[in-house]
Amino acid sequence: MSKIFVDKKAYEVNPKQNLLEACLGHGLDLPYFCWHPAMGSVGACRQCAVKVYRDENDTRGRIVMACMTPITENMLVSIQDPEVKDFRAGIIEGLMMSHPHDCPVCDEGGECHLQDMTVMSGHNYRRYEFRKRTFRNQYLGPLLNHEMNRCIQCYRCTRFYNEYAGGKDFGPQVLRNLVYFGRAEDGVLENEFSGNLVEVCPTGVFTDKTLKQHYTRKWDLQMAPTVCAHCALGCNTTAGERYGTLRRIVNRYNSQVNGYFLCDRGRFGYEHVNSARRIRSARARRDGQLADIPKAEALDRFSSFAAAGKMIGIGSPRSSLEANFALRALVGPENFYAGISDAAHRLLGEMLAILRQGPAPASLLQIEHADAALVLGEDVTNVAPRMALTLRQTVRQVWLDKAEKMRIPRWQDHAVRELAQKDHGPLFVASPYATRLDDVATETHRAAPDDIARLGFAVAHILDSASPEVPGLPEPVRAQAERIAKALQEAARPAVVSGVSTGSVAVVRAAADVARALAKAGKPVAFALAMEEMNSLGLAMMEPKPLGEALEAARRGDAQTVVVLENDLYRRAPAETVDALIGAAAHVVVLDSLEGRTTEKAELLLPSTPFAEADGTVVSSEGRAQRFFRVYPPPGDIQDAWRWLADVLGLLTRPEGLSWKNLDDLVEAVARTFPALERIRDAAPRASFRIAGAKIPRQPHRYSGRTSMLANIAVSEPKPPEDPDSALSFTMEGAPVEPPAALQPFFWTGGWNSIQSVNKFQEEIAGPLRGGDAGVRLIEPAAGSAPGYLNTVPAAFTPRSAEWLVVARHHIFGSEELSANAPAIAELSPKPYVALGAEDAASLGAAEGAAVEVKLEGGSARLPLRIESGLPRGVAALPAGLGPLDGITLPIWGRIELTR
Amino acid sequence: MWSVLRSLWLVLMHMFKPRFTVQYPDEKPYLAPRYRGRIILSRDPDGEERCVACHLCAIACPVDCISLQATEDEHGRRYPEWFRINFSRCIFCGLCEEACPTYAIQLTPDIEMGEYNRQNLVYEKENLLISGTGKYPGYNFWRVAGVKIKDKDKGEAEREAPPADLHTLMP
Structure with missing residues (x-):
């Protein structure tokens, strides 16, 4: 640590950071635009000017850009010096010269970094009286809205889109005061991470088009911490609600998982919650048609099925641990089946076994720091998209390391890029088809799944001859395997990524062997397996029986009632198989939030909650247990699947049902039943958690319309709904202090209304949130254990004729x-x-x-x-x-x- | 004894002083145009709704009695889909008017809003929107803002240059 003096006050700072990061890290307010914690500094906007003094006798000092200034020991800095304050006010006045008079109709208003910085710099009156330059906007697809007039030319969008995310169809154009950020012509932005421009852009040039359909200001959103429901990475998100509908998703910083960015599926996929196809009340089949019934009748029917005969339960990888567990408790462990195809079940079981033996699953942060990576048979961009953005950063690590040796700090973004030119560090992608990472890959390998596995095993064998040899490998493949092995061997922190894309157990095993060979050689290998659904790994950890056996049981007549939990079985097995299973059962109960092919077959349909209305715990593909919280209470008879099941257990006077009062009771039951899931207790504080005797408010302190939003129904305001399941409340009342990261409903501090206020919640810039990031890792193999190799080299793939x-x-x-x-x-x-x-x-x-x-x-x-x-x-x-x-x-x- | 007589005298003398009490409602008191009474939503000089659904009145309201939902017409002009003021909560402080960037929301000198049923004090947009400009006749937000709407293209607002030519190479 180094010591610096800012306005004559001493601060301990990390010497690897720049001066801006050091100041922000200590909570000092210094305005900035072009610097971004994940993208480093370029010194383009000149907004973060400070004065640096040579020594105590220097009274004049010199103005420097804090983001471009490395820390030196005992540095003397002034943020408050009148001259430098004037300088900053002048800069922002210049930036605002052509900024349109749009704030009232701009979607960024109220959470605008430009607004915050303008107020912070003290510019409050426009002196410029001449004409403002204007631009025409572009159509950028259904996700983003473009309003180019508002641009202040900080270049953050192109630095993110082109340099960080590897987009090719966007960039800066024209010259002088007419610099334009857009595509060559109107069209859908091709990059899968374009949604991050909403947060990266300091003002309202890029805004969320889905939010625009039902626009609400940040201060009016009721928000809660949740976990992305659209893949297994478990990215942390903040969801916002107003007037009973979900309005938008923004990133919730977690240094180990998603950092500052989300993929477009995670950001814009939320609207299924508002779908017209939502199931809003319990339904039962009458004369062949599903008709709405009251909740009590639904529960009575359900419990009568339970009493009538044997019941089997089909779980779901998109339901929480608690929901799956409640189903397992209702039907009994021997009648609890995985709601995924048998092949997927086998693959998932294999992946869990591999991860438990080691190497441990890597966090995204760990993968980002890898300096060589092998992607074996995985289409990362399309299965676990956020990981693709992470892998794209690995090709820069070699150059970041080299730059550091040349005493160029890592945050000197353009200096490092100049050094690297077009060169990329080693990244190898083996896949049956072209992937979106090919453009930065050192080499690609196109082959059938078995041949990809063979390449992987060959690499493992070259790394460690104790691993199985691959017989009959063609010379070009062998040579490629040599090159891959060499690159991984030379790397200080190699990464190996595989997953479910190919559906091949052999490919996953080959990836595991490569990772194990690297681990055996003493490398800190980052090993990750991509999975498809929110709780894929969690479901596997509950050891359900394969779905195929459910069909067997139904055929034997062992399943009078089939209970399907939040799952469309027609996506898991061929239609005849599902029809046979449903046909063999006397009663079919389905719990789900959206109408689908399976819900149509139900005799009894119970409305459950999508992620925004649910509480629960899920296990990400990293083995990280994370809790998500409901944003607003589910309307009407809708309730969490675990609550429906607990209600039935209660009606059946089973001890579990009688003792499960809230989510904590279920978490406790899961933790006690499965030793592997014991630590999910620590995923978030319990419902009884209080700060200064109060719950944590989901609504910001500026939440408006409290006495008016429901006045059309009844002029007397109702009591705010209670939340028995979490330490969050559905009000704006609560302690104005920082909650633990797992309960952080939104990022907002005084003077920092935009999402950039996250700087104020971190231990240091781009570091973990104060008090530790959300979630607990469940899979940590014992140190020093050396798992053996998986000796299963498949035969080479031979094409068949006419097949x-x-x-x-x-x-x-x-x-x-x-x-x-x-x-x-x-x-x-x-x-x-x-x-x-x-x-x-x-x-x-x-x-x-x-x-x-x-x-x-x-x-x-x-x-x-x-x-x-x-x-x-x-x-x-x-x-x-x-x-x-x-x-x-x-x-x-x-x-x-x-x-x- | 003396003090009783003095009090009687003083009370008697008040009979000949001018009266403060006004015979309301037969006789209406004068209320200045800036009096803070019933809230209305005004229209711009072109007869269009002035409110752009920016939510600033709602956030400024100390009793949170204003709620609204923003929407846009097919040309990108934003307006409130619905706008509600719960006058049974309103304290007529005028902060909403002060916060309004478009002069849409205005307080008027009308104070006659008494109701027997509290529910009738909930005013929706159709109850609030008047047909004129209210106290501020000239202002039209959309002529100043940079957003394109119907009949106003980019570069056609006040003090705006025509849209930049993206193919120019002139220095």
Whole structure:
């Protein structure tokens, strides 16, 4: 630590930071625009000017930009010097010269960094009387709104979009005071992380178009900490509600997980909560039709089924641990089945076993710091999107390390980029088809899943000859394996990433072997396995039985009642299989929040809560247990799935049902039943947690309309709803102090209304939140244990004649069930198709767009052909989770014929 | 004895002083145009709604009696989808008027709002919106703002240069 003096007061600061970071880290207010904690400094906006003095005798000092100034020991700095304050006021006056008179109609208003900084700098009256420059806006797709007049040319958008996220279709244009940030022409922004521009832009140039549909100011949102429901990474988000509908999602900083950024699926996928297809009351089948029934009647019926005969439960990877556990308690552990296909169940079990033996699953922060990475068979951008943004940063680590050796600080963004030029650190991507990381990859490898596994095993064998050898490897692949192994060996902090994309156990095992070989060589390897759903790993940790056995049980007549928890079974198994299961049961009870194919088959349908109305704990693919909290109380009879199940248990006078009063009781029960989940107790403070005797308010202190918003219904204000399940309240009353990170409903401090106020909540800039980041890691293999290698090298892939190995191709927009119900995401979702390589398509005699018949075991469909040059011979691809064949588990061999 | 007589005398003398009591409602008191009475929403000189649904009145309101929902027309002009004031909570402090950046919300010298039923004091937009400009005749926010709306393109607001040509290479 170094000591510096700011306005004659001593501060201990981290010498690796710049002066701006050091000042902000100590809570000093210094305005800035172009600097971003994740993107470093470029010194473009000149707003963070401070005075630095040579020594005690220097009274004049010199003005420097704090973001470009390294810390030196005993540095003398002044923020408050009148001359430098004038300088900053002058800079902001210049920046504001052409800023339009838009604040009242600007979506950024009230959480605008430019507003905050203008107030902070003291500029309050426009002296410039000439004409303002104006720009025309562009259409940027259904996610972002563009209002270019408001731009202050800080360059943050292009630094994020082009340099950080690797976007190609956007950038700065024109010159002098006409610099324009946009695309060459109108069109949908291609990058999957474009939504971050909403937060990166200090003003209202880029705003959330989905929020605009139901616009609400930040101060009017009732907010709660939640966890993204659209993949397994467990990114922390803040969801905001007004007048009973969910309005938007913003990033909630967690240094270990998502840091400052989210993917577009996570940010814009929330609108399924407001869908017209929401189930809003309990329904029961009468004369073949589902009709609304009162809650009490629904519970009576449910408990009568339970009393009537044997009951089986089908859990869900998109439900919380508590909901799955309550179902397991109702039906009994021996009748609790995983709500995923058997192949996915096997793969998930394998991944859990691998992670438990080690290496431990890496956090995204750990992956970001890797200086070499191997992505084995995973389409990261489309399965676990946020991880792709992280992997993109790994290619810079080599140069960041080199820069540091040349005494260029890591935060000197453009100096480091100049040093690196176009060079990237090692990143190898093996996948059956082109991925969105290929542009920064050192080398790519296109092959069928088995061949990808063989490449992985070959790399592991080169790293450690004790691992199994791969027989009959072609020379080019062997040479590539050598190069990959060399790069990983030379790296100080290698990363290995794989996951569910290929659906192949062999690929995951190969990745594990590579990681284990690196760990054995003493490398701090960052090993991550991408999974599909919010609680995939949590479900696996509850040890459910495979879904296939549920069908067996139903056939045997062992399942009078089937209870389906928040799951569309038609996405998990072919339609005949699901129909057989449902047909064999006398009663089908479905708990879900959205109407779907499975809910249509229900005899009794209970309305459960989507993430924004639910409380629960989920386990991310990192093995991090995180609690999410409801943003607003679920309307009407809607209640959490675990509460429905606990109510039934109560009616059946089972001890669990009688003792489960709130979420904490369930958390306790889960923790006691599963030793592996014991630490979920610590994922967040209990409901009895209080600060100065008060709960933590979900509403900001400026929440408006309290005595008017419901006055149209009744002029007397109702009592605010109570929340028995958490330490958060549905009011604006509470202690004005910082809650623990897991309960942080929003980031907001005095003078810092925008999301950039997160600086004030961190231990140091870009460090963990004060008091520790949210969540607890559950999977930490014993230190020093050296797991053995998985000796399962598959045979080389051989294409078949007239048959193709159909693999799943995930899509960030469309493949995930819930977000696909959000209109903006649905607009970006691809239409169903089948993809073939160019040679295969030619041999079939089919052109792009031709209708082909895809015949798989379990279903066939006519689909348009898409030609993808990267696909290896003998391999076809179907979009995962969308289209008529979404229930068939891939990969699978199938026939593809040209329809005449 | 003396003090009783003095009091009687003083009271008697008051009979000949001018009266402060006004025979309301037959006789109306004078209320200045800036008197803080019933709140209205005004229209701009073009006859369009002035309110742009910025929510500033709502946040300024100390009793939180204003709520609204913003929406936009097909040309991008923002306006309140609904706008509600609960006058049974209103303290007529005038902070909403002070906060309003478009002169939309104004307090008027009308104080005759008594109701037998409290529910009738909840005013919706149709009860609030008047057909004129109220106290501020000239101002039209949209002629100053940079946002494009119907019949006002980019660069057509006050003190605005025409939209920049993105293909120019002139220094």
